Amino acid sequence: MKIVDLVIIGGGSAGMAAAIQAKKEGVDNLLILEKNDTLGGILNQCIHNGFGLTEFKEELTGPEYLQRFVDQVHELDIPYKLSSAVINITRDKVVSYSNPVDGSVSVQAKAIVLATGCYERNAGAIQLPGDRCSGIITAGTAQKYLNIHGYLVGKRVVILGSGDIGLIMARRLTLEGAKVVCVAEIMPYSNGLNRNIAQCLNDYNIPLYLSTSVSRVIGKGRLQKVILSNVDDNFKFIPGTEMEIPCDTLILSVGLVPYVSLLENIGVPMSSTKGALVNEHMETMIPGIFTCGNCLHVHDVVDFVTDEGRLAGHGAALYLQNLLLGVREINVYPNSGVSYVVPQKVNLDNQEDVTFKFRVQKPVKDVFVLFESNNVIISKVFKSALIPSEMIMIKLNRDKLANVTGDITVHLEGR
Amino acid sequence: MYDVLIIGAGITGILVSRELARYQLNIAILERSNDVGNKTTSANSAIIHSGCDPEPGTNKAKFNILGNAMFDELTKQLDVEFRRNGSLTIALSEDQLKALDALEERSKINGVPFKRLSKQEVLALESHLSNNVTGALFFPTAGIIDPFNLSIHAMENAIDNGVHLFLREEVIDIKKKVSHYLVKTKTGEYKSKIVINAAGNHADVIAKMVEPIDWSIIPRKGEYFILDHFAKGFVEHTIFPLPSDKGKGVLISPTTSDNYIVGPSSEPILDKDDYSTDGPTLQSVRQQALAMVPSIPFGKVIRVFSGLRPSSSRHDFIIEYSRSDSRFINVAGIESPGLVSSPAIAQYVVNELVRPLISLKEKSNFNPNIRPYVHLNKMSKKEREIFVKENPEFGEMVCSCEKVSVGEIKDLLVRSCPPRSIKGVKRRTRAGFGRCQGGFCQPKILFLLANHYGVSPLEIPLDDVDSPILTSRIKEVK
Numbered sequence: 045m046k047i048v049d050l051v052i053i054g055g056g057s058a059g060m061a062a063a064i065q066a067k068k069e070g071v072d073n074l075l076i077l078e079k080n081d082t083l084g085g086i087l088n089q090c091i092h093n094g095f096g097l098t099e100f101k102e103e104l105t106g107p108e109y110l111q112r113f114v115d116q117v118h119e120l121d122i123p124y125k126l127s128s129a130v131i132n133i134t135r136d137k138v139v140s141y142s143n144p145v146d147g148s149v150s151v152q153a154k155a156i157v158l159a160t161g162c163y164e165r166n167a168g169a170i171q172l173p174g175d176r177c178s179g180i181i182t183a184g185t186a187q188k189y190l191n192i193h194g195y196l197v198g199k200r201v202v203i204l205g206s207g208d209i210g211l212i213m214a215r216r217l218t219l220e221g222a223k224v225v226c227v228a229e230i231m232p233y234s235n236g237l238n239r240n241i242a243q244c245l246n247d248y249n250i251p252l253y254l255s256t257s258v259s260r261v262i263g264k265g266r267l268q269k270v271i272l273s274n275v276d277d278n279f280k281f282i283p284g285t286e287m288e289i290p291c292d293t294l295i296l297s298v299g300l301v302p303y304v305s306l307l308e309n310i311g312v313p314m315s316s317t318k319g320a321l322v323n324e325h326m327e328t329m330i331p332g333i334f335t336c337g338n339c340l341h342v343h344d345v346v347d348f349v350t351d352e353g354r355l356a357g358h359g360a361a362l363y364l365q366n367l368l369l370g371v372r373e374i375n376v377y378p379n380s381g382v383s384y385v386v387p388q389k390v391n392l393d394n395q396e397d398v399t400f401k402f403r404v405q406k407p408v409k410d411v412f413v414l415f416e417s418n419n420v421i422i423s424k425v426f427k428s429a430l431i432p433s434e435m436i437m438i439k440l441n442r443d444k445l446a447n448v449t450g451d452i453t454v455h456l457e458g459r
Numbered sequence: 460m461y462d463v464l465i466i467g468a469g470i471t472g473i474l475v476s477r478e479l480a481r482y483q484l485n486i487a488i489l490e491r492s493n494d495v496g497n498k499t500t501s502a503n504s505a506i507i508h509s510g511c512d513p514e515p516g517t518n519k520a521k522f523n524i525l526g527n528a529m530f531d532e533l534t535k536q537l538d539v540e541f542r543r544n545g546s547l548t549i550a551l552s553e554d555q556l557k558a559l560d561a562l563e564e565r566s567k568i569n570g571v572p573f574k575r576l577s578k579q580e581v582l583a584l585e586s587h588l589s590n591n592v593t594g595a596l597f598f599p600t601a602g603i604i605d606p607f608n609l610s611i612h613a614m615e616n617a618i619d620n621g622v623h624l625f626l627r628e629e630v631i632d633i634k635k636k637v638s639h640y641l642v643k644t645k646t647g648e649y650k651s652k653i654v655i656n657a658a659g660n661h662a663d664v665i666a667k668m669v670e671p672i673d674w675s676i677i678p679r680k681g682e683y684f685i686l687d688h689f690a691k692g693f694v695e696h697t698i699f700p701l702p703s704d705k706g707k708g709v710l711i712s713p714t715t716s717d718n719y720i721v722g723p724s725s726e727p728i729l730d731k732d733d734y735s736t737d738g739p740t741l742q743s744v745r746q747q748a749l750a751m752v753p754s755i756p757f758g759k760v761i762r763v764f765s766g767l768r769p770s771s772s773r774h775d776f777i778i779e780y781s782r783s784d785s786r787f788i789n790v791a792g793i794e795s796p797g798l799v800s801s802p803a804i805a806q807y808v809v810n811e812l813v814r815p816l817i818s819l820k821e822k823s824n825f826n827p828n829i830r831p832y833v834h835l836n837k838m839s840k841k842e843r844e845i846f847v848k849e850n851p852e853f854g855e856m857v858c859s860c861e862k863v864s865v866g867e868i869k870d871l872l873v874r875s876c877p878p879r880s881i882k883g884v885k886r887r888t889r890a891g892f893g894r895c896q897g898g899f900c901q902p903k904i905l906f907l908l909a910n911h912y913g914v915s916p917l918e919i920p921l922d923d924v925d926s927p928i929l930t931s932r933i934k935e936v937k
Contacts, residue, residue, distance in 0.1 A: 079859055129856035140840070142854040142864075147847035150840065163895040168685075168762035175735045176764065178926035185898050193902060194936040195916060195929040220933045264732060265925030281738075292930070305860070305894070308689075 050074040050360050051139045051153040053130050053306065056085020057346050058337025059159035060113040061353025062360065066157075067120045069361035075151070076117070076124035077141050083117065083124060084110035085161055086184070087346065089191045092212055094239070098347035109346060133158075135310050135330055155332045155360045158307060158320075159353060162338040164209075165299040172296075174260040179267030183209040183297040187216070196220055198293025202270050203227040204258050206234040206241070207433070208344060210297025215244035217295075224250050225289055228272050230257040230279055233407050235433045237344060258294065259286065267292055300342040307335065316384050317341035323389040324398045325359025325368060326352065334360050341386050341401070344435055348401075370394055374417075374451050381405055381456030383432070392448060399439040402454055404430045411456045413438060417448045426459070461487045461623075462817060464642060464651030466630050466665055468495040470610045471793050472657035474805035477613050480620035482819040487649060488614075488622060489642070491629035493923045494883045495876060496610025499659050500798070501886060502734070502766025503681070504697075504710060504720060505606045508796040509546060509598035511566040511573065512702045518776040520569050522800035522807070527600055529802040536827045537612040539605055540715035546601035546697040547581060549751060550593045558701045559594055566596065573598050585694055587752050601697055605715045606798060607886035615876040616829045620822070624876065625649075627924060630658075633668040635784065640669075653816055655788045655808065660731045660769045662777075662791035670783045676792060678767035679706075681723025682736050682744060685762040686755075687894050688717050698751055707795065709747040711755060716861075716889060721748045721755065723766065736763045761894050768794035778804060780812065788812050830874070833867060857907070858900040860893020868904065872911045879912075881905060882922040901928070 050071050052059045055078030063076050082088060087095070090106030097103060100112070117124065128143040137156055142148040164182040172180065179198060186197045187209065201222050203210045206229040214224045227245060232255045234241055245252055259273035259281045274285035302319040304312075313329045315321045319340040320328040326336045336356035337349045362368045370393025378385045385402040400415070408430050415423040415438070422444050430436060463479055465472045468490035476488045492498065507530050513519035534541035550559045559575075566573045574597045581595040582588055618624055625644075632643040633654065642649045658665040663676040697712035705725045712720050724740045741763055748755055771777055771792025781787040790808060793800070813819070835843055835853060847854040853866030867888050871877055878884045881891065884904050891897030891904070905928060909916040920926045 079856060127855055129859050129862075131856075131862060142847055142856065144851040144855045144865075147851065147854050148835075148840075148843045164898050166896040166898060168896045169760065169894075171736070171738070171741060171760065171763045173735070173737045175733075176922075178921035178928055181928070182898050185901060188902050189929060190933060193906070193916070194933050196931045196933055197928065198930050260735075260737075265923060266927060301894075303895075305688075 045138070046151045047154070048073055048075050048151050049154045049364055050157065051151065052076045052157045052159060053133070053139070054078065054085065054159035054161060054339070055083040055124055056159060056161055056337065057087060057110065057113065057349045058161070058339075058353035058356070059085075059157065060117055061350040062157040062159060062334070062336055062357035063122050064113065064116050064120060065354040065357030066361045067122050069358060071361050071364055074122060076122065077128045077130055077139070078124060078126050079129040081127050083114050083126070089184075089188050091191050092216070095346050098345070099350055113350070130306060132309060133306050137332060155363050156334065157356050157360055158304070158333065158335040158339060159337045159356070160303045160306065160339040162300040162342050163303045164296070165301055166296060170296070170298055172258065172261060175263050177261065177263035177265055177267045179263065179293045180261060181293070181295060183213045183295050186295050187213055190216060190220065196222060198222060198291075200225060200291045201293040201295055202258075202289055202291045203295045203297060205229060205297035205299070206236050206252060207297045207299065208236045208240050210295065211236045211240040211244040213295055213297070214250050215248060218248050218250070224248070225291055226251045226253055228253045228256040228258065230255070230275055233431070237433060257281070261294060267294060270294055300338065302339045302342065304335075304339050307333075315388050317386065321389065322387045323373065323391055324387045324394060324396070325362065326356035326387070327359050327363070327368070332363055341384065344433060348435065348437070374448065376400065376452045376454065378402060379453040379455035381408060381411070382454050385454045390445070390452070392445065395442060397439055397441040398445065399437050400454065401435055401437050403432050403435055404456065405432065407431045408456060410459045412459065414455055414457055415440065415452055416455070417452045418450045420447060420449070422447055422452065460639060461485045461649065461651035463653045463655060463813065464489065464640070464649055465655045465657055466642070467656070467658040467662070468614060468624065469498060469657060469659050470496055470500040470606070470613070470798060470801045471790055471804055472655070473610050473613045473617060474801050475655055475657060475790065475808050476622045477617035477620070478805040478809040479813065480617050480622050481821055481825045483822055484817070484819070486622045487625060487651065489625050489628040489630060489644065489649065491627065493627055493879055493920065494886070495614045495624065495626075496607065497922070499767055499769060500610045501607055502764055503606065503768075503795065503798060504683075504712065504723065505604055505714060505798070506546070506697055506710070506712065507541070507602035507604050507799045509571050509573075509601040510569050510796070510799070511548070511562060511571045511596070511598055512707065513569070513796065515565065515568045518778060519796060519800070522776065522803040523796040524569060524571065525803035526800040530602065530604070530799070533802055534604065534609070537609065537616060537829050538832050539609045539612055541602055541604045542715060543600060543602040544696055544713065546598045546699060547585065547595045548598070548699045548701060549581060549588065549595040550701060551589060551591045551750060553593055555701055556593055559596060562701065563596055566598070571598060572600055585696060585698065587694060587754050588698070589751055589753050597696075603697065603712060603715050604798070611876055611887055612829050615874055616827070618875040619829070620825055626879070630665060630668070633665070635669065640787065653786045653788070653813065655790060657790045659793070660767050662769060662789065666781065666789050666791065669787050670781055674777060674792070675772045676769050677727050677772065678731055679770045679794070680726050680728045680733065680765050680767055682740050682763065682765045683720055683722030684741065684744065684757070684760050685764070686719040686721065686759040687761045689756065689759050691717060693719065694752060700747070700751060709744050711748050711752055716892070721745070727770070728767070731767070734765050734767065736765050761896060770794045776800070776804070778807060778812070785816060833870060835864065835867070836862065857903045858888070858890035858893065860895050861889040863888045863890035863900070865907070868907055878908070880920045880922050881928065884908070
């Protein structure tokens with residue numbers, strides 16, 4: 045069996061960044077495995093702009109953004125294989141993949157970075173009530189038909205979920221001549237970035253109905269109408285609030301879930317993000333298996349995915365050089381007001397700063413974000429407004445981490 | 460002129476056609492849907508029932524028990540996933556033990572093998588069962604099956620043996636002539652000496668085209684959950700509550716695809732084509748299942764669906780000549796345990812009902828075996844390496860959730876009962892059955908189908924022809 049020092053599974057933003065970083069740190073025997081026939085992952089179909097503001101201080105489209113990394117992959121001569129789906133991995137890091145050129149192949153890796161992205165929650169996952177007609181499609185799939193293949197999925201569209209993909213698709217469908225009747229959001233607030241609500245809905249007079257969801261889809265064959273209903277605080281439909289909307293298409297933008305079946309199959313411990321539990325090097329609980337990007341936790345900005353990819357690539361490089369030593373590992377827990385924190389483990393012997401990423405459970409204003417360990421406040425940062433749709437990052441440098449004596453909790457406190 | 464024409468390509472009609480294909484006959488089968496086995500056959504619990512609970516002496520009891528014994532050979536011939544995992548009917552209180560005694564008695568009369576288990580014994584078999592369990596009956600002959608490919612492979616095999624399948628043909632009228640029947644569809648006419656009505660939920664509508672009838676079909680809807688692959692062996696057996704007037708009750712079972720199925724509900728409905736699901740019904744299913752297995756992880760649900768049982772007003776299978784003419788045969792009301800009964804029903808229909816009407820001369824070249832399918836997941840690593848090297852398209856994955864390759868889909872397209880829709884590919888290969896529910900693979904499959912059939916992608920439907928996925932090209936493309 046061929047031996048490869050580092051196998052990166054997934055050639056999207058996270059995987060390419062991990063590979064580039066590892067290569068720069070001296071890992072020469074590496075390989076990116078990409079299941080599609082092109083590098084870049086989901087960015088290939090994200091033809092709108094807004095990417096790269098942090099990374100390049102420029103506003104790029106998805107394809108422009110990804111091309112900069114594809115160029116680096118080529119410049120650094122990083123090997124990659126396309127149309128190469130990984131069938132499984134083992135705890136001993138044997139990676140089995142197949143493609144039409146090499147056939148069905150297994151390689152022995154010394155380290156693995158899993159960067160397989162996320163998938164969309166769909167009609168099945170949300171148990172959408174009503175008929176089983178066509179015309180019900182997730183936003184990303186509709187986007188692929190539209191932007192990659194040049195086909196419209198409908199003429200009169202209702203969008204469920206005001207996450208960013210849903211908002212972007214509202215604008216895109218409108219520009220292509222479809223009528224977007226409305227966007228319904230089950231939460232009392234939008235889950236999209238503010239700039240997207242302004243640029244994708246308000247600019248096109250598309251109404252956004254909050255605390256509203258689809259209580260029934262109706263159609264034999266193709267979708268004919270949806271019933272929207274208001275929901276109460278427990279997300280139960282309120283009788284008497286039904287609104288019937290004739291449409292031929294319902295686009296679902298109801299959340300993304302890390303795509304981690306390869307890790308689940310080998311029993312890697314998972315966290316509440318539905319990605320793996322990781323330490324500050326993005327290393328899972330199986331030493332030498334790293335993970336980053338949307339398959340670790342779903343991001344809203346690709347620049348941060350790239351950054352996290354570099355972190356995993358750096359971790360893998362250290363691991364391969366036997367430089368991941370330390371033993372004093374502590375846990376990091378989310379507490380009141382915080383839904384999750386990444387990483388969930390920190391090695392106190394690590395000599396690097398650690399950036400913690402987390403989300404709040406609901407929109408809050410004027411709060412302190414507290415990091416505490418054994419009742420000692422490690423860090424206290426004021427934030428004027430936090431919303432669940434924006435991932436928050438707080439860096440703790442080594443001096444601060446030196447005060448840590450046990451597990452850390454992250455929580456919010458009113459002013 | 461056909462010798463025999465079958466209306467309805469559900470599992471009953473298909474297996475009748477395959478049984479008839481042994482003989483030198485001209486056989487047609489009409490199906491109004493865009494695929495075979497597409498309605499009731501596809502949407503049920505996918506259980507090969509032991510036969511413990513039908514009332515002794517009924518058609519249901521008779522055909523269930525005969526049918527159950529036929530599945531080892533049938534699934535081998537047709538290359539269909541089948542496993543006798545055994546079923547457990549559990550009692551959840553001291554009171555229910557009496558009902559368990561009654562079921563034990565009925566199993567004896569029906570001649571179904573069983574074993575009575577104590578609380579400790581059943582918990583040793585299934586550790587996730589509720590601690591309220593007081594006892595159980597274990598039925599070793601019960602099994603689980605892939606119902607999609609049972610019907611599709613049986614149809615393929617029947618076609619390979621000479622049966623003519625006509626899809627998208629909805630029967631609108633039947634006229635009795637001197638020597639034959641004239642069956643009119645929306646687009647054409649078929650003449651046949653003998654007609655077999657296997658039209659499922661619509662069997663009463665079809666029967667009434669020939670004569671007044673004293674029975675009717677009132678569909679009973681059953682709603683289900685499908686759970687993603689998780690802990691293999693969470694439950695090993697099909698677990699039933701005690702049966703009631705409404706049927707066998709909500710079960711939880713592993714499936715042949717290593718998913719779990721939970722359901723069904725049971726409600727009579729008026730619209731024979733209502734496959735909708737609704738929240739309160741599923742909530743009730745969920746609660747009934749949790750009473751048996753409290754730790755079912757409903758967060759792993761990847762799909763909910765409903766199926767319609769063709770329930771007859773006689774509460775039993777109706778397998779008989781029409782009153783006015785033996786050349787028109789009704790095979791109706793084939794609700795649960797219909798799937799398990801279907802091969803035995805097919806033999807009965809051919810040998811007891813058709814044989815007296817027409818000369819049945821055996822064909823010398825009837826082949827009961829289907830051309831084998833490629834099962835990459837059953838190959839050893841080495842076998843797979845060699846096979847994929849020689850057949851590169853089997854190395855290119857279309858569906859990453861269920862690991863389905865381009866090669867497997869292209870193989871389907873050159874078979875005699877190929878898929879014509881996204882759902883057709885899904886039911887045959889499981890592409891789109893996984894956690895992303897086709898989010899990633901649907902476009903790839905759609906363009907593959909369009910290329911193969913040489914049609915515009917706009918013409919590839921989700922399921923029936925009235926369910927298009929794409930509606931137009933974008934403005935920039937002319």
